Amino acid sequence: MDEMPKKGSSSVPKWHSSSVTTRIVNNLNPICQATQQLTLKGKFVIIHNQSKSIPGKLISVQIYSGTDVDPETGKGKLSEKAYFKQVFNMLLKKVARQLVEVVRHKAGYGVEEETEQDENRRTRENSVEVFHQTPRALVELRKEELDRLRGNGMGERKEWDRIYDYDCYNDLGDADKGPEHHRPVLGGSRLFPYPRRGRTGRKHSAEGPSSESRPQPMNFSIYVPSDERFGPTKLKELKSNCVNAMVHFLPPKAEFLPRRKSANFQSFQELLDMFSSNRSQRMEGWMRDYLKKLIPLDYIKEITIPNKELPIPQIISDIPTSEQIRNTEFNTTINHRTEARRMDTFSGKINANGVCAYASRTLLFLRSDGMLKPLTIELSLPGPSPHLEIHRVFLPAKQGTQAALWQLAKTHVLANDAVYHQLISHWLCTHAVVEPFIIATKRRLSVMHPIHRLLNPHFKDTMHINALARLILINSGGILERILFPGEICMQISCDLYKEWRFNEQGLPADLLKRGMAVKDPDMKNPTGIQLLLLDYPYATDGLEIWVAIKEWVQDFCSFFYKDNEAIEGDVELQSWWSEIRTQGHGDKHNDTWWDQMTSLSNLVEALTTLIWIASAKHASINYGQYAYSAYPPNRPTLCRKFVPLEGTVEFGEFLKDPDKFFLKMLPNRFEMSLAVALVDILSRHTCDEVYLGCQQSPGWIDNEVIQNRFADFKQELKEIQSRIMQRNRDPKLKNRRGPGNIEYTLLFPDAASSSASTSGISGRGIPNSISI
Template identity: 45%
Template sequence: MDERIVNGDVGGQVRGVVVLMKKNVLGVNNVAASVVDRVDEFLGRKVALQLIGTAAHPDSAAESCRGKLGKKAYLEDWITKITPMTAAATYNVTFEWSKEMGYPGAFTITNFHHSEFYLKTLTLEDVPGHGRVHFICNSWVYHAECYKKDRIFFANQTYLPSQTPPPLRGYREEELENLRGTGTGKLEEWDRVYDYDIYNDLGDPDKGPEHERPILGGSTEYPYPRRGRTGRPLASSDPRTESRIPAYNSLSIYVPRDERFSHLKMSDFVAYALKSLFQFLVPVLKDLFDKTPDEFDSFEDVLRLYDGATEVSNVTMLEKIRQHIPLETIRELLRSDGEKTYNFPLPHVIKEDKDAWRSDEEFGREMLAGINPVIIQCLQEFPPTSKLNPELYGRQSSKISEEHIIHNLEGLTVAEAIRNNKLYILDHHDSLMPYLRRINTTAAKTYATRTILFLKEDGTLRPIAIELSLPHPEGDHYGAVSRVCTPAEDGVEGTIWLMAKAYVAVDDSGYHQLISHWLNTHASIEPFIIATNRQLSVLHPIHKLLQPHFRDTMNINALARQALICAGGFVEMTVFPGKYSLEMSSMVYKDWVFPEQALPGDLIKRGVAIKDSSCPHGVRLLIEDYPFAVDGLEIWGAIKTWVQDYCNLYYKSDEMVQEDPELQAWWTEIREKGHGDKKDEPWWPTMQSCEELIESCTTIIWVASALHAALNFGQYPYGGYLPNRPATSRRFIPDIGTPAYEEMKLNPEKAYLKTITPQMQGVLGISLVEILSRHSSDEIYLGQRDSPEWTADTEARKAFERFGDRLRETEQKFIDLNNDKRWRNRSGPVKMPYTLLYPSSEIGLTGRGIPNSISI
C-alpha cells in the first residue's frame, strides 16, 4: 500500500476490485467474442474507469457544479485472467486519488471491447479519509458506441435529492434523463429506456381478422395499466397496433437490458418449459393407442398422468417422441430434481387422498386457502343482487330463495344468518354475464355462477346453493335464465351437484388467472416499476426500498404478452373466455382501486373483516379460520413495520415528503401515466404525509411479493389435478331424456370428464401451470437481498435484519398453526397444509415461498 495513503497524505493510489462476468461465461461458449476481446485488448481497447469525487470542479458554476473527475484507470489482466465457467471473476484496477477530490461518490465505465459484460460491483479499499467504498452495479455494459452518455454508477450511499452532495446532483439528474429516453424510436437490446405504452401488441391483424384484439389502455371503453414501451413498428394492416416479433424469436422481446432474466433464471425457465412440453407430448402421442383419444375415460385415467402408468415402454411411441424432440434434449431433460421425465409430479391436492377433493368441505375450504382466496365475500343481502345496468341486461338478481337454503342453516333463519355473519358468497355473475353469450358461441359452454356458503360452528364453509345462469335466449335485456342446484351426494342429483361445483371452479379458474393473478399483480405493478426507474434515482431511499420487489417482472410480463396472453396464446387456449380473456380483464380494471390492494382494505371491502383497533393489524376477521387472511395479515404486518422503520430514517416530517421533488414526480407519474386511465379517481393517496408514503410502499411490496406468491405458487398443487380445478367447460348440464343425461346416470365420472376440459387442452394447461408454479435456483425471497451491502446505511441494514428475523418467526408460527387440529381449514379433507405464505422455499415445485418480486 502506498505510504501516502497509510499516513493520510493528500495524494496516492487507491486499489479497487471489480467483479464482473464476461459474455463468454454467461453465454454458450461465445468463442468468437472471446477471440475478438483478445484482439481488442492487444490493440489497446480496454475497459476504462474514472472516479467522480464530491469536491466541485473549480471551473464549474455553483448552480451547475460537477464533481472532480479522476484520471482514467483500466482493468488489469483482462487477457491473462482465467475466468471460471460458473461464477464472476475479479479484476484489479488502480486509481490515482487524493483527499482534496473528496469522497468518490460515482464512477464512469467505458467498454471498448466487442462484447458486453455484466458488471456486478466495484470496491475501493482505503480511500483517503473515507476507508472502504462499495459500488453495487448489477448492470450490463455494452460497447461505448451503444451509448450517447457515459455509463455511470453511484456508491451505495443513500441521499434524498436535497441532501445529495452538489457535485453529484447533475450526474444524478442526467442518469434519470437517460433512463427516460426520448419517447421515440425502436428500442434495441442494449437500451436501458423505461417508457410507457398501451397494450396494443396482443393482436396480430396482419394474420387476419381472427387474430385481431381490442387495444387495452388509453380509452374509457378499454382502460388498462400501461406496459413497457418497445418501439416496434406498427402493423401494416392496422396503424394502431404494434407489429409482433416471430414466435421463434420470442425470448428477444425488448425490456430494459437490466430487467432481463439472469442467465441462470433463463436456463431454469427454458429447462422447465422443455420438460413440461415433453410431458405434454407423451400423453398426446399415447392417444394414438387409445380408443377415445380426446377424452379421459375416468378419474383413474387422469391419475395415470402422475402415477407412472404413462412411463414410456412402447418402442413405437418412443420413436414417435424422438421424431419431435432430439435425443440430446431428452437427455438434458433428465434433471436431478428427482422427478420422472415422462410423468407430471403428483399434485399436492391428491397426494394424501385421491378422492377428498370432491367433498363439499374441501370445495369451501379452497375459497379460503386455495389458489384464489381473494374473492369470497360476506353476504349482505338476500337474495343477492346485481350491479349490471338493467336497461342493458334486464333483471339479473339471484333466483336463489330461502326455500333452497333454509334446511342447511343449522336452525337459523336467513335474516339471522346474515345478521350473525354466517352467509358468504362466491360471486362470478356480473363479471361474466356481459361476455357469456359470446363465450358460449365458441367451444366453451359455461354459466355465470353465484355460490352461497354457510359458516358452520366448526369454522368450515359449506356450499348450500349454486346458481347457474345464462343470458336469456331472446336477448340480454330480458335478464338471466337461472337454475339453482343444492347439495346432494347420491344418484343423478349428486352428479349434477358435482358438475355445478365444476362450473364454479371453471369460473373461478378463469377469474383467478386473468384478474386476481395477471391484472391485479403482474399488470398493475408494471407501471410502478417504470415510474420508479424514471423518477427515483438509485440514490433515493425509496428506490433502494422497492427495487428488489421489481426484479424480473418486466421480463416475465413481456414474455406473457408474446406467448401467453396474446391472440392464440396459451392462456386463450387453456381458459374458458378464450379470445375475450384480456378484454374481460379490462372491464374488471374499471373497478380497480389502489388503496383496496392493501390486504386490510381488501378484507374490509369484501366484508370478511371489520375495522377493530384492538386487533394486532387493525382488523378483525369474521371467519377466524381463514388461512390466507390469517397468514397474510402476519406478513402484511411484518412488511409494514419494516417499511415504517426504513422510511422513518429518511423522512422526519410530512414536509420532507411534500418537498421531495423526485418522490412527488414519481407519484404523479404513476397516477397520470402508469395508471393514466385512473388519474382522476379521488381515492389516490395525495402523497403529502409519511403515513401515505408508508402505506403506499407497503401495498406495492405486498402485491409484488406475498399476494403474488399466494396466487401463483398454488397453481400446480391445486390445479395440476384437472378434475379439481378445470379451466374450461364444454357442455351444459344435460336435459332429462337426452342420451347425455342417461350417461350421467350410468357413468357419472365419464359424464363429468366430458363436461370439463378435454384431454389435450387439459394436459397443455397442466404443463403451463407446472412451469408457472416453480421456483428458480436464483430466487431471492422476502427478507433477503442479493447483497448484504445493498446500502451503506447501518441503521437501514439493522432494520432489514429485524424484518428477516420476524419473517423467520412468522414462518414457525404458521407451522404451529398447521399442526393445530382446531383449525380445520388449514389442511382440510385433502390433508394439504396451507403453506403458500411460508416466506422461505427450496428450488422447484414446493407450494410455498414468497419471492421478493413477480419473477414468474
Template identity: 25%
Template sequence: MPVYNVSLKEFSFDIRVEKDFGDIILVILEKEEHLVNVQWFCGDIKVKTPSGKCFEFPYQRWIEDTDKVFVHEGTARLPQNDTELVRDKRGKALEYRLTKFSRKEEPAGFPMSTDNLPPEVEFDAAKYFEFQINAVKAIGGTVVDKCKVRFQSWKDVTDFEKILDGFDINNTLLGKVMQDWRKDYMFGYQFLNGCNPVMIKKCTEIPDKFPVTHEMVKGFLKKGVTLQEEITAGNIYIVDYEILEGVPTSSDLVFLTAPLCLLYKNRLDQIVPIAIQLSQTPGEKSPIFLPSDNEDDWMLAKMWVKSADFIVHQLVTHLLKTHLISEVFEVAMYRQLSKVHPVYKLLKPHVRFTMAINAKARGNLISEGGVISKISSLNTNGTNKVIKRAMETLTYESLCFPETIKDRRMEDVLLKYYYRDDGMMIWEAIHNFVSAVVEIYYDSDEAVQEDVEIQGFVEDCHSGMNNSQKFPESLKTREELVKYLTVVIFNASAQHAAVNFGQFDWYGWVPNSPSTMRKPPPEQKGTVDMQYIMDSLPDRECSSLVLGTTWALSRFQKNEHYLGMYPVTRFTEQPVKEAIKTFHKKLEEVTDTIKKRNEGLTFDYGYLSPDKIPNSVAI
C-alpha cells in the same frame, strides 16, 4: 432472445491515486469502444482515501454502451438534500432513463408496460436456463400426456390419473385433493385457502338475481334457524362471477358461464356450498342447483363454478393484480427514482425479473394462440375483455390487504381462513420494516412533499394504470408513503406467492378445477349423466397442457431470493442494516408460527410462509 455468456469471469481491479480529493460523491465509468459491443457487469466500487476514509459505490448493473456511467456514493439521499451539482446529475440520469424505459401503450383499459427490456431487467443466466428447462419439461414430454389419442374425451374421471404418471403424489396436497375433491367441504375450503382466496365475501342479503329461498336450503342449515337468521348471524357467504357475463368464447366448441354460489359455515366450521346458479339471469332455463339434487347435477354445477374461478384467478387475481400491476410500479421506479434514492434501494429487490417474466407471459401465455387460449374458453378478445372489466373496478384500496379483508367482511376469527391470518402477519411485518426505513430518511411530512422524485414516482404509477383514476397522484405524509410502499412490496411478494405457487396443488387434478368446458351448462335438472360430464371436461390434450403449465408456474428458482433476503447490499447505512435484521427476525418468527400451526392441520397452508415467498414476481 437475449444471449447469455455462461462462462462469465469475475475480476477485481485496484487503482491507486495518491491525491486526496476529500469526500467523494460520484465515480464516472466509461467503457472503451470496440468493434464488438462487449457488455461488462460492474459490481461494487470501493474508494479508500489517503486519509483513511472509505466510500462505497454499489452498482450491480451492466454497462452496455460507451456512454459515461455516473455511479453515486452508496449513502441513500433524498434529492432535496443533495448539492446542486449532484441534483443536476440525478436529473440528467433520470432523463436518460425516461427514454430507456419508455411507456408502451397497451389496449385501452390495460396497465401500461414498457417498450423494451434493457439488460439490467432481463433474466440472469441461471434464471434464463432454468426457465427454459422447466418450459421444455412442461410442454415437451416430461409432464405431458403420453396417451396416443389426443383431442378426445376421457372415458372416466379416474382416467385423468394417467397424466400424473411419474409424479409422486403420495402424502401431498394434490394427493389429498384427488381423494376428496367431490366432497362439498373440499369445494368450499378452496375459496378460503386455495389458489383464488379473494372471491369469497360475507353475504349480507340475497341478491335479486340469485333468488334463493329458505325453503330451498333449509335442509342444509342448522335445525330451527332460517336463512335470514343465518345471514344476520354472519354464517352465509357468496361468490359471484359477474365479470364473466357476456364474455365471448373462442369458438362454438367451448362454453363459459358467470355463476353465483351461496356458501354456508356449518356447525363444523366448514364452508360448504348450498346453492349454485350458473348464470346471472334467473329463470326456467337457469335453475338453482342444490346439494339435494342428483349427484351428477350437483357435481357438474360445482365444476362450472370452479371453471369460472379458474378463469378469473388466472386473468384477474394472478395476471392483472400481481404481474401487470407490479410492472407499473417497476417501470415508474426506473423512470422516476435515482439509484441513490432510498425508495429505489428499498424496492429494487422486489421488482427483480418482473418485466422479464411479463414479457414471456405476453409472448407465450396471453398472446393469440398462446397457452391461455389453448387451455381455456377464451381467445385474446375474451381475455382482453375480462382484464378491462377488472381494471374498471380496480382501486388502490383493493391492493391494500387489510382493507380488502374488511371490504369483503371476512374478519370472522372463527373462520379457518389461513390466507387472511398469514397475510395479516406478513403485511404487518412489511409495514413495520418500511416504516423504519422511511423514518430514517424523512424527518417530517414536509420532506415527503418536497421530494420531487417520490412525487414523480407516484404520479408515474397513476398514469401507468392507464385510464384508472382510482390511484393516488401524490403523497403528502410519511404515513401515506409507508402504506404505498407496503402495497408495492406486499403485492409483488406475498400476494403473488399466495395466488401462484398453489396452482399445481389445486389445478393438477383437472376435474377439481376445469380450465374450460366443452358442453353447454344444463338448462334443466335431471338431464346430466356421467357421460355428459366427461364430454364437458377438458380433453386429453388440454388436460396435459394444464398440468404442464401449472407445474412449471409452481416451481421455485434454485437460488430464489425469498422475502427478507437481500444478497446484494444496496444500503450502506447502519440504521437501515439494523432495520433489515429486525425485519428478517420478524419473518423468522412468522415462519415458525405458521409451521407450528400447520402441524395440526389436515391441509397445511404454506403459501404465505416467509421462507416460501419470493421477493418479487419472477415466475
C-alpha cells in the same frame, strides 16, 4: 488504483468514497500467470472500447470527485484514465464484469462504465440520499442518469438498451396471421383501460400504426431493459422447465391436436396416469420436430430432459385408488377469495365457441367448526332480454341423481373460479398492475434514492416475466386463450375488471374489508385496524401478520429518511414518481378521486407497504400453490364442454346412463387439460436464484447500520411468524388449515429454505421478494 488528480492540479480532490479491494485472477492467459490485486477508490468510470485501433487499451477506469466540482462541466472533477492492458478480449470482458459487479455493490459513489451495450452508466449504489441531500458535485450526474433512463420515446429498443418507457398492450394480436388474430389495444381508451407495460418500439403490424408486430413466439427474445432481464442460469432453467413440462404432460402424437373434441380422457385412471413415473419422458422425434417450430434449435440443444418423477398434486396425493376418486375429486380448500363473478356480459359470445359457460353464484354457510359449507349454486344463462334470463338452482345431496347434478354444477363454478384466478387475481392484480410502478421507479427515482433502494428488490425479473407472458401466454392463440373458456376475449375480461381496480383497495386489510371478510376494529387496538369475521381463515390470519411486519419495516425505513411531512412534500423525485404512476403508468385512472396524495408519512408508508405486499406475499399466495391445488384437472377445470343437462333431454338420458362418463366429456379435452397442467407445473416452481422476503439481495444493498439493524429485526419477525404459522397448522381445531383436501396451508411461509423445503422446484411455500415467475 488510488486517487488520481489531473495533471497540473494544485491540490488533490477529496474523492468522496470508501475504498474497495478486488482480486482478479487470470487463469485463462498462459502468458500471464500472476494474480493481480487492485485497490479501487472513489466514483468509477469503466470504459470498454471495442475499437481495434487502440491496441492494449480496451478497458479504462476514471474516478469522479464527490466534493470538488469542475467549473467547466458543473460535475465532480474527473481523474485521468487508467488503462487495463491484457491480451485476450475474453479475459478483458471478464475483468470488466468483475469490476462492475464489485463497484455496483460495494463502492461508495458507484460506477460510470462504457461498454458496447451500455454507454456512460452512472450509479451510486450504497450511499442513499434524497435529491436535496446529494453532494453538489454529483447533482448533475444524478439528473443525467435519470434523463438517460427515460429516453426520448423514439425508435425500436435494442437488447442492450437501458430505457424505461410506457406503452399500451398493443402487441397481443397478430393480424399478420389473419383477422381471427385481431385483438383490441388495451390501455389508452375509455372502452379498454389497462395498466401500461414497458415500451419496445417494434415495427407496426398489419393492423396499423396503433399495433406492434410480434417477435417469434418461443425464442424468449423480447425487449426489456437490460437491468430487468433474467440471469442466464435462470433463463436456461425456465426454458428447460417449459420443455420438460411439455414432454411429460402433453399427450401422445395421435392425440396432440389442440381442438380435437373427441380426444377425451376415458377414465379417472387415465387422468391419474398423467402423473405416473412410468410415463415416457423421452423427447420423441415428432416432439422434437414440433418444438423446433417453436423454439430455436440452439435452445433445444442446451436443454436436457431429466428422468425424474413429477410430484403427484397434493389434492389427490392421499387418494389410494382410482375407484375412490369419484367421491373426493371435487374437494377444495378455502381459497382466499369467496365471491363469485357473474359472466352474463360475455357468456353469449363465449358459448358460441364450442364451450359451455354459465354465470354462477354460490351461497356458503359458516359452520360451527369454522368451515364453509356450500348451500346452493345458481347457474344462469342470458335470455332474449335481461328479465328473461335462464336460472337454475342446485342443492347439495349425498347420493343419487341430485348428488351427481350437484357435482356437475360445482364443476362449472370451479371453471369460473379458475378463469378469475388466472386472468384477474393472478395476471391483472399482481403482474400487470405492478409493472407501471417499476417503470416509474426507474425513470423518476435515482438509484441513490432511499425509496428506489427499498423497492428495487421487489421488482426483480417482473418486467421480463411479463414480457414473456405477452409473448406466449396472454397473446392471441396463446396458452390462456387455448385453455380458458373465454378464449379470444380472455384479455377483454381482464380489461373489464381493471375498470373496478383501485390501488387503495389492494392492501390486505382494505381487501378483506371490501370482500366482507372483516370489519373495522372499533377500539383500534389491532395494528391492522380490522377484525376478521372468519377466524379460521389461513390466508387472512397468516397474511395479516406478514402485512404488519412489512408495514413496520417500511415505517422504520421511511421515518429514518423523512423527519416530517414537509420533507415528503418537498422531495421532487418522490413527487414526480407518484405523479407519473397516476398520470402515465395507470393513466387511464388518473382522474379517479381515490388516489391518495403523497403529502404525509402515513400516505407514503401505506402505498409502499401495499406495493411490497402485492409483489411478495400476495403473489406467492396466488401463484405457488397452483400445482398442489389445481394440477389435477377435475379439481380445477379451465372450461366445460357441456351444460348441466335438462331433464327430459337426450343428454339427460346419457347422463343417467353413466354419470362418470358424462362428467369426463364435460371436462376439457386431453390437449387442453395437459397444457393446463404443464402451465401450473411451470408457474409453481421456485427458481434457482430466488430471493425470499427478509433476505438481502446483496451485501451492499444499503450502507447504513441503523437500517441494516432494522432489516435484521424484520427478518427475525418473519421467522417468528413462520413458527406461529406452523403452530397453527398443528392445531386440530383449525380445520381450514388443511381443509377437505388435507393440504397443509404453507403458501405464506416466508422462507422456503428455513422450513426444510427445497428453494428450487415445486414446494408450495416460501415468499419470494418479487413477481419473478
